[in-house]
Amino acid sequence: MQLWAGKKRRITASSLAMLLFFVLLAILMLFPLYALFLASLKPATELFRYGLNVRLDVPLMSLDNYKTIFMGEGAAANYFGWYKNSLIITLLFTLLSLLLSSMVGYGLGMYRFKGRALIFTLVLVVMMIPVEIILLPLYKLTITLKLINTVWGVILPFVVAPLPIFFFRQFVLGLPKDFMDAGRMDGCSEYGIYFRIMVPLMAPAFGAITILQAMNSWNNFLWPLIVLRTTEQFTLPIGLASFVTPLGNNYEALISGAVMAILPILVLFLFFQRYFIEGLTVGGVKG
Amino acid sequence: MQLERELNPGKIRKEPRKKWGNSQKIAPYVFVFPFLLSFVLFFAYPLVSAGVMSFQEVLPGEVSFVGLDNYKALWNEDFGAALYNSSRYTLWTLLLLIPVPMLLAVLLNSKRMVFSHFFRSTLFIPALTSVVVAGVIFRLIFGELDGALLNTILHWFGLPSQKWLYSSSLGMVALVVLAGWRWMGINVLYFLSALQSIPGELVEAAQIDGAGKLRRLWSITVPLLKPITIYVVTITIYGGYAMFTESYMLWAGKPSPQNIGLTMVGYIYQQGFQYFNLGFGSAIGLTLLAITLIVSMVQLALTGMFRKEE
Numbered sequence: 096m097q098l099w100a101g102k103k104r105r106i107t108a109s110s111l112a113m114l115l116f117f118v119l120l121a122i123l124m125l126f127p128l129y130a131l132f133l134a135s136l137k138p139a140t141e142l143f144r145y146g147l148n149v150r151l152d153v154p155l156m157s158l159d160n161y162k163t164i165f166m167g168e169g170a171a172a173n174y175f176g177w178y179k180n181s182l183i184i185t186l187l188f189t190l191l192s193l194l195l196s197s198m199v200g201y202g203l204g205m206y207r208f209k210g211r212a213l214i215f216t217l218v219l220v221v222m223m224i225p226v227e228i229i230l231l232p233l234y235k236l237t238i239t240l241k242l243i244n245t246v247w248g249v250i251l252p253f254v255v256a257p258l259p260i261f262f263f264r265q266f267v268l269g270l271p272k273d274f275m276d277a278g279r280m281d282g283c284s285e286y287g288i289y290f291r292i293m294v295p296l297m298a299p300a301f302g303a304i305t306i307l308q309a310m311n312s313w314n315n316f317l318w319p320l321i322v323l324r325t326t327e328q329f330t331l332p333i334g335l336a337s338f339v340t341p342l343g344n345n346y347e348a349l350i351s352g353a354v355m356a357i358l359p360i361l362v363l364f365l366f367f368q369r370y371f372i373e374g375l376t377v378g379g380v381k382g
Numbered sequence: 383m384q385l386e387r388e389l390n391p392g393k394i395r396k397e398p399r400k401k402w403g404n405s406q407k408i409a410p411y412v413f414v415f416p417f418l419l420s421f422v423l424f425f426a427y428p429l430v431s432a433g434v435m436s437f438q439e440v441l442p443g444e445v446s447f448v449g450l451d452n453y454k455a456l457w458n459e460d461f462g463a464a465l466y467n468s469s470r471y472t473l474w475t476l477l478l479l480i481p482v483p484m485l486l487a488v489l490l491n492s493k494r495m496v497f498s499h500f501f502r503s504t505l506f507i508p509a510l511t512s513v514v515v516a517g518v519i520f521r522l523i524f525g526e527l528d529g530a531l532l533n534t535i536l537h538w539f540g541l542p543s544q545k546w547l548y549s550s551s552l553g554m555v556a557l558v559v560l561a562g563w564r565w566m567g568i569n570v571l572y573f574l575s576a577l578q579s580i581p582g583e584l585v586e587a588a589q590i591d592g593a594g595k596l597r598r599l600w601s602i603t604v605p606l607l608k609p610i611t612i613y614v615v616t617i618t619i620y621g622g623y624a625m626f627t628e629s630y631m632l633w634a635g636k637p638s639p640q641n642i643g644l645t646m647v648g649y650i651y652q653q654g655f656q657y658f659n660l661g662f663g664s665a666i667g668l669t670l671l672a673i674t675l676i677v678s679m680v681q682l683a684l685t686g687m688f689r690k691e692e
Contacts (some may be wrong), residue, residue, distance in 0.1 A: 110494040116495075117489075121504040127519045127563065127598045128507070130531060134522070139639035146530030147522035195416040202413025214414055221425055223625040225674060227647040228667040231654045232428035232435060235568035288663070317647070321655060332514040334580035339518070339634045351517045360510045368503055375509055376571050378617060 128357070135160050135354045137304055139346035160351035170338060171348035173326055177206025177334035181313060188250045188312040189355070191304060192257040195255050196304065197297060205275065215264070217378070223256035229315070234321055248328070249315075256311075259304045262377045266295070280337075287351075294326040298299060306374025313360070331356050406450035432664040440660035461508070461642040461666070464649040465673075467554070467629075473643070478613065479565050479618055486566075487573035488603060502574065506567035516564055518632020523546070524556040535656035547632060550642040557643070560628050563647025565621075566642045569614055576601070612685050619681065623674050626651065646670045 130149055134142055136156040164174050203215055226233075233252055234243075240250030270293065278288035294301075319330045331338065335356060338349040364371050439448045486505070490498045508516070523531045524546035533543040546552045580603065588598050626647035633643045637652070644652075647668065654663030 096687065110496055113492070113495055114497070117495075117501045120486075121501055124508055124563065124566070126504055127516075127523060128511070130523065131515075140628055142522070144529075146525035146527035146533070147519075148531060149486045149531050150533060195420075198413045199417040202410045206410035206413070208410040209408070209409070214417065217421055218417065223423065223620075224429075225620060225647075227624050227626065227650065228671045229425070229428040229432050230647075230650060231660050231667065232431040233424065234654070235431070235660070236424070236428060252420075252424040255416050259419060285406065286412075289413070299400075306401065310510070314514070316514055316630075317651075331513050335514050335518070335546070336631065339631065349518060353518045357511050357515050357598065361507070364507070364510055370652070371510070372503075372571060373507060375506075375568055376575065378422045378572075 131350065132354055135350040139350070142350070144345050155186060157211045160347045161355075163347040164351050166349075166354065170345045171328065171349070173334060174348065174352055176327060177329045177331045181331040184246055184249055184319075185312040187246065187311050188254060189309045190254060191250065191254045192259060193301060193304060193338075194310045196259035197263045197301065199255065199260045199372070201267050201293060201297075203260070203269030203281065204264040205270075205272065205293070208251070218257045218260050218264075222261065226253070233294070244328055245322075248330075249319050253318065254287060257299065258378060259308065262304060263297065266297060270296055303373040303377050306370050307377055310360075310371075310375060329346045337362055381382065393456075412668075418524055432667050435661050435664040438661045452662045455662060456665060456669060460641060460644065460649060464644045464646050467642070467644055468623050468625065468646040469556060470562075471557055471625055472619055474554065475561050475622050476563075476615065476618050478558060479560050479569050483566055483569035483614075484563075484573050484604075484607065484611070486570050487577055488599060490570065491574055491577045491680045495557075502567075502571065504567075505570055508563050511564065513564070514631055516560055516644075517628060520556060520560045520563075521634075524552075524559075526628050547643075548639050550640070553632070553638065553642040556632055557628055560632070561569070561621075561625075565618075572610050574606060576604040576607050582607050586619050608685075615681060616678070620674065623647075623670060623677075628685060629665075653678070659676050 130147055131176045133149055133151070136155075136158070137152065138155060139160065141152075141155065146355050163169070164171050167174065190191055199218075203211060203218070214297055237243050237252070240248075242251065274296070275288055276293050278292050283291065314332060315330070316336070320333050320336075322364045323333060326334075326337070331352075336350065338345040338352065393523050434437055437447055437449060439451075441448050489495060490502060495501075511519075514568060525531070526538070526543070526545040526547065527531070527533065529545075530545050532546065538544065544552055546556055585602060585607075588602055593601065624647055625645050629638070629643040629645050629648055630651075632638075638644060647670070650666045650670070652665050655657045
């Protein structure tokens with residue numbers, strides 16, 4: 096009994112050390128976000144003159160930087176337009192991606208058909224090759240298809256993404272095929288089986304892929320930067336980046352705009368943590 | 383069928399409906415069709431066309447074949463800098479983002495760890511920021527002014543201010559710290575989920591056999607983490623050579639001093655979209671493809687060799 100108690104005390108000591116270590120690490124990880132938030136409350140001239148610091152000059156603090164954004168002053172005139180563009184693209188991209196990649200994953204996982212292995216190999220090939228390699232021809236193609244500077248130009252080339260297909264396939268492989276036969280017996284069409292029986296069963300996979308694709312789309316930078324040519328069409332990341340110019344930075348709008356870009360995600364994360372964590376690590380499913 | 387006949391005696395059919403290509407033979411092709419279309423249009427065609435373009439000089443309304451000229455032109459300082467930077471960045475992210483998250487995951491998975499879930503979520507939060515937002519923050523943290531955050535910390539230790547984003551090695555530090563900050567939490571989660579699938583009896587058995595803590599970690603946990611480690615290594619290499627936005631944000635979209643922030647993708651972007659050298663840009667792209675394929679193959683060969691030893 097005494098031995099047990101002694102052991103327990105030792106456990107407490109080492110977990111205390113670990114706790115301390117992780118508290119410090121957590122502070123370190125959250126610190127950049129805190130610094131950004133603090134800077135957003137201080138006059139931009141401070142930032143320009145002294146650089147990013149974490150002095151708590153309460154008398155200096157105000158919401159003036161946010162006013163720049165909300166009043167749409169200067170370069171920030173389009174900020175909420177960018178916000179809207181980002182929301183529209185994220186919504187369309189995520190919904191289409193869910194529909195199409197779940198279909199493909201389902202087809203590959205549920206049916207045995209000629210060419211299945213080949214198609215699955217192609218999915219893996221697309222997954223292995225960085226898209227950055229084909230940026231230039233893809234850009235030319237987007238011009239040819241008259242998709243340049245449009246929402247669809249941003250969405251269509253990447254909406255049927257290999258990782259979600261792969262994930263849905265793995266998920267579907269674990270579903271019982273009996274449901275299919277049952278559905279057929281009840282006179283469901285093959286597509287009815289998919290929409291009415293299988294989609295509800297695939298709900299957890301849909302949850303993870305929703306977060307994955309929504310985050311990818313919301314944060315996407317390089318491709319929208321290439322496709323979207325006019326300021327009105329920009330998405331939020333492109334717009335924010337446009338505040339950083341070789342000629343000087345628009346700190347007021349940049350800092351408060353960055354805070355407002357990350358804030359909704361942080362709030363959503365508080366409520367849907369599990370889905371975020373599942374969604375952003377879907378690549379780890381065993382093949 | 384039987385059931386349907388009973389329920390709808392008026393609508394007796396010999397077979398289920400046949401419209402919409404509804405047969406078990408055709409349906410799978412309908413399901414995979416979106417991928418086939420997207421693959422041909424947005425992947426295979428551009429890939430082939432990148433191959434063709436890399437042998438061409440593409441000017442508006444005028445395209446001419448120039449043989450290997452584009453590839454020969456790769457032998458220049460800028461390309462060298464881009465290749466060097468991307469490779470160096472990939473190497474450093476591998477060194478930082480594999481062992482550290484693995485260790486953190488082992489600690490978080492330990493029975494003695496309290497509030498494990500809380501810390502897992504906290505470490506994950508940076509992954510929620512876009513590279514653009516993260517770039518804005520780290521650009522300021524690594525500011526050159528005396529009052530900038532990192533320089534302030536240097537002063538505490540009596541060190542002089544640094545012009546972080548003006549030197550090759552310090553600029554690389556900024557890039558790697560930014561990557562480490564954003565990716566740490568995700569990689570910790572990969573390792574954690576793999577750790578949680580390791581059966582506890584295995585570790586206990588080793589403990590009974592008298593294996594010490596380090597010995598258990600090295601001989602049981604690390605080998606069992608191999609599949610996920612291979613995966614994380616693969617995406618880290620992929621992400622390393624595809625890196626662009628981080629450097630674009632740190633150096634404000636302009637050429638970095640002496641190309642210290644130029645990456646392979648940055649070079650494609652610069653040549654293709656700023657100078658409109660589509661042919662040369664494609665040649666860079668295909669070289670990048672070759673490099674990533676070679677690195678992946680080397681990695682697969684290495685991990686394959688490990689398998690034989692087992």
